[in-house]
Amino acid sequence: MKDTAYALSASRTLWELVDRRADLTPDRPVLLQDDGPDHRVLTFGGLREGAERVAAGLYGMGVRPGTVVAWQLPTRIETALLSFALARLGAVQSPVIPFYRDREVGFALRESKAEFFAVPGTWRGYDHTGMARRLGAKGVFEAYDDLPDGDPAVLPAPPAEGTSVRWIYWTSGTTSDPKGVLHTDRSLIAGGSCLAHALHLAADDVGSMAFPYAHIAGPDYTVMLLLYGFPAVMFEQFALPDALEGYRRHGVTVAGGSTAFYSMFLAEQRKRPGTKVIPTLRLLAGGGAPKPPDLQHAVTREMGVQLTHGYGMTEVPMITMGSPDDTAENLATTEGRPPAEMEIRIVDGEVRLRGEAVCQGYLDPAQTAEAFDEEGFLRTGDLGHLTGTGHLVLTGRRKDVIIRKGENISAKEIEDLLHGHPAVGDVAVIGLPDAERGERVCAVVERAAQAPGAEEPTLAAVTSYLRAKGLSVHKLPEQLEVVDALPRNETLRKVLKYKLRERYSGTVK
Template identity: 45%
Template sequence: MSRLQTDNLLSAGSLWGLIEARTQATPDALFAVDDQDRELTFREYRDACLKAAAGFAARGVSEGTPVSWMLPTWFESMILVGALARLGAVQNPILPIYRHKEVGFIASQFGTKLLILPPANPKFDYPQMGSDLAADRPGMEVMVCDQILPDGDPATLPPAPAETTPADAPVRWVFYSSGTTSDPKGARHTDLTLDASARGMASCLHLDESDRIALVFPFTHVGGIGWLGSVLASGAAFIVVPAFDAKTTPVVLARHGVTQATAGTAFHQAYLAAQRARVAAGDTSPLFPEVRTFPGGGAPKPPQLHTEIRDEMGGVGIVSGYGMTECPIMTMAAVGDSQEALAHTEGKASPPEVAFRLVTLEGKDASIGEEGEIRVKAPQLCRGYLDESLNEKAFDEKGFFHTGDLGHLDAEGFLTITGRLKDVIIRKGENISAKEIEDLLYEHAAIEDVAVIGIPDPATGERACAVVQTATGESPIGFDTMVEYLKGRGLMLQKIPEQLEVLDVIPRNATGKIDKKGLRETYKDSERPTR
């Protein structure tokens, strides 16, 4: 079996062209089913996009119109994407966790003409936020969408945007990444930068028309649009869940025969907990009997989790990718990779045209197996930032993009992520990898989840602090027990955390990443423990 499967993937010179190509190829095949058992075929999806496009055109949306939207993971969100693609608008999907400050900054910098928001819910009043922001931005219209989009006659639509090549593709997307700066950073993408990532992912997972993909995270994330591209290219179908729930979502995915159980560590932990609860209740059958892989991304996986998922739930285990808003899914594991590669790496360059440069902390090019900052050139790399002043520092002297992540490549080209530059804990001048410690602690029976952070220390510069979540049915691990465990695993004394904090739940954001920034803020002023 070839590592990559590409023969079955459709291609086009734009997102709208891909929607049309898929509709022509498999018009009556399932495109998506949701948690309410609503279904859409590819033909129905295309037709709904056309009607919505006509509706938006009647409201003044046309080629180049900057449209910001913040909607849950609904059918209507995917239809909105297709409608705006048909019109050639510039889309700015916004994560639903953003509030006045972030959305206001984005709307001003992006020049939003139309802001599309969901109705209010018990947690937040989105329409009120929209009204507040519009009061200071006279040229911005706000539309509240409660799963109903504007409707019009497709016969009134102007011609579709022209098909393009990667070299001349216009910017059609701006995704904002919170990063580590005070303001979000707007990464400029084309349909074809996103398509390069989507096709790479589909080829590694060997997606085809039989696949059912769990869409369980915010569709406004760059990964949501990436998965849309993968589905359109391969003919697979979505199982759409607007809000992930650890108890109810696995039931929905099981009911609809999930084969690709996305989307990262937090989700995979929930699936594993559901499988274990099933077994504890006396049912030893697999929760997801059709599952082939557990695609992951957003953050490196604990290797132990891959093994547990594979052994207890079936399929090949976690098949993960590595990417970021600026350069989505630049590496991807493949279904035929070795178990060692699946457990410990994030796969190879995806697509194969991706080029890496790893640079050590001392500034020299890293050799095979040597840790360095990951820098990248890739067909899916963004066209720089909307704020052009950020571009100079974003790229190195050879034109490679600074990811800020640390890792190493082996002789076969597999990439292992070892941490973030900002996660390197410098204790008495020695670099300590947070991920190395996290992977070891994750394997302890008493620990369900873990984050290791650096805290300012007057004596050592920084000290390592382990923040852990206790596993169900276990007693919290004590500091001395943690120390002895890590010693027993062969961790050098200088790397053993000098502080231990136990939380009910490790905080993660909407896409499943641990909120280390928040944890650092919480514990930055904590006193040095006396032992």
């Protein structure tokens, strides 16, 4: 199985990967749709056949190799069929997260110069078609239950190389307009291969997609399915505990998404201590946000499963990944190791990257020039170091370094410690402007689920706890804010620190 997967990872294009997998295991399932009473199955052979028919329908609409097609669609079998149909044609596709609205969508359409725009119609109470018309989008068509259809005999030959830019992904744009990130088929295959080979998965595994398929994790995960020939359950609307029945029904063995997802699964497990919340589950895996060591240990101890965490970004879908055969210490305190094809260089504490999985740059050439150094390494803005075993330890982001009275303070160090406090569900540490200190340390704490009447954290209790953990006095928070829920994005539930800075910058404690 491993040799077959490594051979498939050499595919030149995503369509070649689909084609080769369909030849190997045409009748095995690849996608399982779970939406309450709606359970559908798509096989690897059905993926190839269906995508070719959709590609023919798109061809009849005027889509050609190089045509830019944007799509804003939920996590559904039809979305995967449309995306692979575009890959079959060699079109340039620009996925847009379904929760984005006029500002982000309008920006993506304008910057990508999209000639067609696929939308789900009215979805979850929002009229996406109306928004597209309002924005003056070109070539608007609905692609939810019904997709374009045609005779594959009309299709030109599939793309022969995978090094041309055929994907435009969008960064979250949390502090400014999003950036259009340029990817090739080969960069997406390289990213998915890193994930697949690190996790040591097999054909009898069952994965899950609880995140937007339009996120960079969509192709990352799908490449893994194509390499190893196993299926994944797609959740169009993910919420716990409602989704648990779907995980149990399909016998999911691998779940996850990001740190917030681990916490949600752990919270459900704590409702039923001693009984596995998903009986078949053996592995949680993901990335996209920092993972506190205490959460790693709690998941392993209480859920009885392994947790392997990785490091990736829109620009590089998979950089490093923890592996099931790593030590418990490495799994808890590092982001795993990179594959042989990924070069990591630490320059003045910053992580820089070079390799096939790295994007080709941005739509804006000025942003590309700023992002890459003179040797072609991508500047990530993340701070970290490599251990003697080649594992990567992230210590924060450049903008997350708080400078208090001239001393650098890592927000992540304080966050990791506070995650162990019993009254803390989650935490974000930020620097706020301060006339005397330059910046002051503010901890924004999300209340832990606990019994009614339990005491919530106070500044005195938090600082006392951190002192007991050995944190230096000059790093102690000077401000504490307690909230019911931290603001998060809608993809991998990453905490939006910029919103916290906006909310609390005017406060004085």
